[in-house]
Every structure is written in structure tokens, then in C-alpha cells.
Amino acid sequence: MSTVYEPSAAPAATARAFLEVRDLRIHFPTDDGLVRSVDGLDFTLERGQTLGIVGESGSGKSVTSLGILGLHHRKNSRMSGEIWLDGRELVGADPDDVRRLRGRAMAMIFQDPLSSMHPFYTIGAQIIEAYRIHNAVSKRVARKHAIDMLGRVGIPTPDKRVDDYPHQFSGGMRQRAMIAMALSCDPELLIADEPTTALDVTVQAQILDLLRDLQQEFNSAIIMITHDLGVVAELSDRIMVMYGGRSIEQGTVEELFHSPQHPYTWGLLGSMPRLDRDRTDRLMPVKGSPPSLINLPSGCAFHPRCPHAQGPGSPCTTVRPELVATAAHSGHRVACHLSPEQRLDIWENQIRPNL
Amino acid sequence: MGAVVMLVIVSMVTFGIFFQLPKLAGQTTDQLAASYVGKAPTAEAIADVKERLGLDDPLAVQYGRFVKGVFTGQDFSNGPSVEHCAAPCLGYSFRTNEPVLPTLLDRAPVTLSLAVGASLIWLVAGVSIGILSALRRGTVFDRMAMATALAGVSLPVYFTGLVSMAVFVYTFRLWPNGVAYSDFTENPGLWAWNLVLPWVTLAFLYAATYARLTRSQMLETLGEDYIRTARAKGLPERTVIGKHALRASLTPIVTIFGLDLGLLLGGAVLTEQTFSLPGLGSLSIHSILSGDLPMVMGVVLLATVFIVFASLIVDILYAVVDPRVRLG
Ligand SMILES: Nc1ncnc2c1ncn2[C@@H]1O[C@H](COP(=O)(O)OP(=O)(O)OP(=O)(O)O)[C@@H](O)[C@H]1O
Ligand code: SF4
Ligand SMILES: [Mg+2]
Numbered sequence: 001m002s003t004v005y006e007p008s009a010a011p012a013a014t015a016r017a018f019l020e021v022r023d024l025r026i027h028f029p030t031d032d033g034l035v036r037s038v039d040g041l042d043f044t045l046e047r048g049q050t051l052g053i054v055g056e057s058g059s060g061k062s063v064t065s066l067g068i069l070g071l072h073h074r075k076n077s078r079m080s081g082e083i084w085l086d087g088r089e090l091v092g093a094d095p096d097d098v099r100r101l102r103g104r105a106m107a108m109i110f111q112d113p114l115s116s117m118h119p120f121y122t123i124g125a126q127i128i129e130a131y132r133i134h135n136a137v138s139k140r141v142a143r144k145h146a147i148d149m150l151g152r153v154g155i156p157t158p159d160k161r162v163d164d165y166p167h168q169f170s171g172g173m174r175q176r177a178m179i180a181m182a183l184s185c186d187p188e189l190l191i192a193d194e195p196t197t198a199l200d201v202t203v204q205a206q207i208l209d210l211l212r213d214l215q216q217e218f219n220s221a222i223i224m225i226t227h228d229l230g231v232v233a234e235l236s237d238r239i240m241v242m243y244g245g246r247s248i249e250q251g252t253v254e255e256l257f258h259s260p261q262h263p264y265t266w267g268l269l270g271s272m273p274r275l276d277r278d279r280t281d282r283l284m285p286v287k288g289s290p291p292s293l294i295n296l297p298s299g300c301a302f303h304p305r306c307p308h309a310q311g312p313g314s315p316c317t318t319v320r321p322e323l324v325a326t327a328a329h330s331g332h333r334v335a336c337h338l339s340p341e342q343r344l345d346i347w348e349n350q351i352r353p354n355l
Numbered sequence: 356m357g358a359v360v361m362l363v364i365v366s367m368v369t370f371g372i373f374f375q376l377p378k379l380a381g382q383t384t385d386q387l388a389a390s391y392v393g394k395a396p397t398a399e400a401i402a403d404v405k406e407r408l409g410l411d412d413p414l415a416v417q418y419g420r421f422v423k424g425v426f427t428g429q430d431f432s433n434g435p436s437v438e439h440c441a442a443p444c445l446g447y448s449f450r451t452n453e454p455v456l457p458t459l460l461d462r463a464p465v466t467l468s469l470a471v472g473a474s475l476i477w478l479v480a481g482v483s484i485g486i487l488s489a490l491r492r493g494t495v496f497d498r499m500a501m502a503t504a505l506a507g508v509s510l511p512v513y514f515t516g517l518v519s520m521a522v523f524v525y526t527f528r529l530w531p532n533g534v535a536y537s538d539f540t541e542n543p544g545l546w547a548w549n550l551v552l553p554w555v556t557l558a559f560l561y562a563a564t565y566a567r568l569t570r571s572q573m574l575e576t577l578g579e580d581y582i583r584t585a586r587a588k589g590l591p592e593r594t595v596i597g598k599h600a601l602r603a604s605l606t607p608i609v610t611i612f613g614l615d616l617g618l619l620l621g622g623a624v625l626t627e628q629t630f631s632l633p634g635l636g637s638l639s640i641h642s643i644l645s646g647d648l649p650m651v652m653g654v655v656l657l658a659t660v661f662i663v664f665a666s667l668i669v670d671i672l673y674a675v676v677d678p679r680v681r682l683g
Contacts, residue, residue, distance in 0.1 A: 066583075069587055071583060071586055071587060096591075099586075099589055099591065100589060101589070102586070102587055102588065102589035103587065103588040103589030103590075104589060107587065107588075108587045110580060110583070110584065110587075112580060115579065115580040115581065116580040116581055116583070116584045117581055117584065118581040118584070118585070118599055118602075118603070119581070119603070119677070119678070119679055120602050120603060120606075120676065120677060120678060121602075122678075129588065129590070130588040130589075133588060133589050133590055134589060165678040165679070167678075167679050181588070
């Protein structure tokens, strides 16, 4: 397929971003058919930057992040496209080479810190293990490092808590420990897949603060996956909106919140709770149900739910819209057949006033 | 504490059943005593037996005598002579007049040999097949292993036992003199050789269960989030499987293994019967069939001790492997 890239992102190797994902496809053959969980995804991310990925359940966020880490089983998944991390291509790489990058160059924080930690090993043992795979150090040094990391993420008396088991930690502390583990080898890329969903609001804010501080300290690139637009708004530099395994809009936080161009993004913004409005009055979730990933709707995958879709026979139902820059040299890209003028008109006159 | 209560309850129930059941079936103590006398029960002999065994005493008194014997020993009038049975006394067989405890101790090594050997085989075979099956889920190996395992759990021991006897003993004549138990201390090689068939037959049954259990445990564990985390750390696959997955999958298996072994130590009835092994299992069957109360009591109590002990060890072991249990 012919994806349109930003002019600067021509295939010259020198111009590669720190993380560059190109035409990524991750498909799962199942008894019901081929599940196209990720189907032609493009995005880039630079060091020290945070990319927020939003999209409803099943849009392929987790599958994408596990794909970057090479965590899909080669046997029951098919992966194609390119993932460039710091100049190395990962999709076609030897699985063992990718394995060596995991934990060291790229690390992940999972949604549920309790189930994501081994119940039979102490927190310390699990961090020590993560550190020692990639660093030839003695157990003592590794243990000191583990205590250090626990202290850094704000666990009180880390020299004692290091010998605790996961079930002895509170939810928030577990997630801190998870972060300590993920950061133990100074990864350049950190993927956080809904890191705060399982936590209550105050703890959530603390964890996000922590991630922000740590990012400044380590200058790592972060991919922040969440349902919560508030979280992305606060933490991200850029946002990517996913729908049906594809990116349908991406841009800076500013662009996506103040001049979003895709009807699905409008829907998402409409579903975002805001304190200054009455709840019943303003919460408008995107109507309809997520698309089947086995039989994606033809044309624009969003067309069965899109209030602005042109009728049958129009490009909306026949031609898949490509992700194109909204203006020359702009990083704001959108995949919709509406003309820029139409989009601006609808946004300014129908959507924004009702948000 | 629970263990003691358990023993008391089990012994009382056994005692009660033994004496109540014949009564409910309309048998008098005379008839019961008559069955112990032998060929020609004269009224005199019956009265003698009743007197000697105290069969006419109330149940509680009989039970009390039994318990007292366990703690302080007991004197038995055996015809003209009086024998003293020292403290833990489980009494004398109604049938053979043999003291119960020495008989048990005599039979126990057979069952112990059978159970320990078989359990090692089934543990190693069952768990490794289960793991391999899980890792190669859906392959020919997995399908064949699981089909065999299904056969293993559904075929009774006396069937597999008799088939294996027919094949290896009578057709191939690997054991030209038949399979007979021989003592370990006399000739360990012969001991093992003679136990191979019972071991394998018994192990087959259990290995099948263990393979299925290990496989499903392993598959479940491999789907756990913490396995994904272990991979995300960059651990090599053999560490992910061999350390993280195995540790979690084997925990429940350890528990079941302990209980199975404890249960088996009380007597592997079917296997012992099939291979004519003089263990606790065949002793218990004979004792029950011949209405030999003291012997039945002895076997049942010993089996209970094994089970109670095994579950105690399992509890301790479980706390060692699973920190969530240890710390409450
Ligand atoms: N191994 C697999 N085999 C088949 N289908 C899969 C597999 N893994 C994921 N999928 C499917 O891929 C789709 C995308 O899943 P994914 O977990 O990426 O969604 P998500 O965007 O992270 O959603 P959520 O917000 O609920 O976490 C889902 O429909 C899921 O059922
Ligand atoms: S392409 Fe058509 S259906 Fe798709 S979002 Fe744009 S208007 Fe709606
Ligand atoms: Mg997800």
C-alpha cells in the first residue's frame, strides 16, 4: 500500500526517528478467521518524548505494544512491516536479538501490577532478575540497585520492602515496583499500557507524576496507552488515535484537542468527562459498537458509525482513507475522506460548540 | 491436634461399623463368634470365644478396652496361656491370633516399596509428559500423550495389571517364576526387578492423571500476565518456562502428590491384589472379608496416620512454596 509520509520521513536511514513504525501489521489466524488486530500502522517517536495512544477497547493498542517488544508468539501470529528502534529493524530480526533488547533498550509497564508480578518471588528478586539478565553484576550489587530503584520510585524503607512479596504491597506500590523493574536497565523506550487503570485517582496522579519525573531523568521515550484522554493530555507530547487497528489521526496534544479533524476523534472528545459540565448533559459516547477485526467494514472502517459519512457508493464506503498531513510539513495527520474545509466547518460549527 | 481428633473419629467409626453392620443384618454375636471358631462350632467353643473377645460387652466398653490397650498394653487370654501385649497394643487377630501391630509392620514394607517406587515413576513421567504436551500443544506428540493419558485414567489397575502380566510374565516370560515380592534388604536388585510390573502398572494410572493435570496447569500458567512480564524482561525462554512457569504450575501438583502418596501408603488394594503382593492393601481386604476386627482397625488406623501425616507435610510444603499461604 502507498502510505503517505511526512516529506521529511523519506526512506533515508539518516532521517530515521528513534522509534519508527511503518506499515505494521499484526494478524492472528483463528478458527473464526484472520483477526487483523493491527493493519497498517505508522507512527514515529523521538527520545525524551511521550506518545499517547488512545482508542476504544479492541483497537489494537496492546497488540501494537506487545508487537514492538516482540512478545507475540511467532507461531500463532503474523507480523509484517517495519519497526525501527534506534536504527535497528525489529520485525525481521532474529527473535533472540529482540529478546536481548527487551528489558534493556525497551521495557513495558502493564496494566494490572498484581497479576503482572510472579506471586512466588519477592519484589526484590524480580527486579534483581531483570537487572542481572542484562548486566553482569553480582547478586549483591544487583540487590543494591534494586533497593535504589525502589527508593527512586518512592517506596518507603526500600531496603526492607525489597524482600516483600507482591501481595504484601498495595496496588499503587506494586505499580511503582513494576515501574522500578521496567526502569532497572535504563530503557530508552518505555511502553506503559494503561499503567493507572487499576489504581484510584490519587494514586493514579502520583504514578503519572513519577513517570514524568523519571522521563526527565532518563530522557527515555514513552508510549502511554490509555482510555483516559485526560491522562494523555497531561502527559503526552503527541497523540495517536487508533481505530480498527489503524491510526486515524495523530498530532500534537494542542492539535488534537483544539483542532481535531477526524469524526472519531470528535466522538472521543465528546465522551471525555469534564468537570465544568453537568454529567448527563455532556457525556456522548461514540455510538455503535467497535468493528469486527475479521471483517473490517469496507472503505473507512468507521463509516457504519460515522455521523458524517457520505452515503452508499461514496468513497467513505469504498476507499480506505490514507493517513495524510493536514497541511504541508505538518505533523498533524488524519485519515478521512472529508475535505479539510468540510472538516473545519463541521468542527467549528457543529462539534466544538457542543463539547 | 486435628490429627488426634481425626484418629479418634476414624477408629470409633470403624469400630461402630464393624459391630453394628452385622447386627443390622440380623447376625447375633453368637453367629459372629461362631465364625471365629472354625470348622465345627460347638456351643462351648462359641461361649469361649465370646468370653475371650468380650463380644457381649457393650460397644463402649469394647472400644474403651481397645483404646486402653493402645496406651497401656493389654493382657490376652489365649487358651490356657495369658499373653501380654505391650503398649501400643492393637490387639490380636480374631482369626489367626497373631498380634496386629507386628503383622502390620511386616506388611508395611511391601506397600511402602510399591508406593514409593510407583510414585517416583509417575511423578517424573507424568510431570514431564505434561510439560512437553503443554509446550507442544496441538502437535502429534501432545495428541498421542493425551490419548494415552485418557486411557490411563479410565482403565482400572486390575485390567492393565492383568494385561501386563499376560504379556510380560506369561508370554515373554520376563519373570519366569512369576512376580513375587522379595525383601529389599536381602537382594535390592531382585526387589526392584520383581516390583517393576506393579510399579509401572500403578504408575501408569497416576502418571496419566498427573500428565493431564500438569498440562492444564502449565497451559494456564503460560497464559498468566507474569509470564508475559518475564518475557518482557528479556529472559530467555528456557528461564521463562523452567523457572517462572514451572514454579507456579507445580505447586498444586506437590499438594496432590503428597495426598496421593499418603493415601497409597495405607494400602494399594487393587494393585496388591492383582500382583498378589502381601501388603497392607491385601491385608485389609482379607481382614474385612474374614471379619477380623482388630486387623481391620489396625489397617484403618495406620492408613489414617499416613493420610494425616501426609496432609500435614503438604500443608507445610505448601507454605514453603507459596508465600501467600505462609504470610496469611
Ligand atoms: N493472540 C490473539 N489472537 C487473536 N486475537 C487477538 C490476540 N491478541 C489480541 N487479539 C485481538 O486483537 C484485538 C486488539 O486487541 P488489543 O488488546 O490490542 O486491544 P486494546 O486496544 O489494547 O484494547 P483495550 O483498551 O481493551 O486494552 C482484540 O479484538 C483482540 O481480541
Ligand atoms: S472517511 Fe467518511 S466515514 Fe470515515 S471518518 Fe471520514 S467521513 Fe466518516
Ligand atoms: Mg489493551
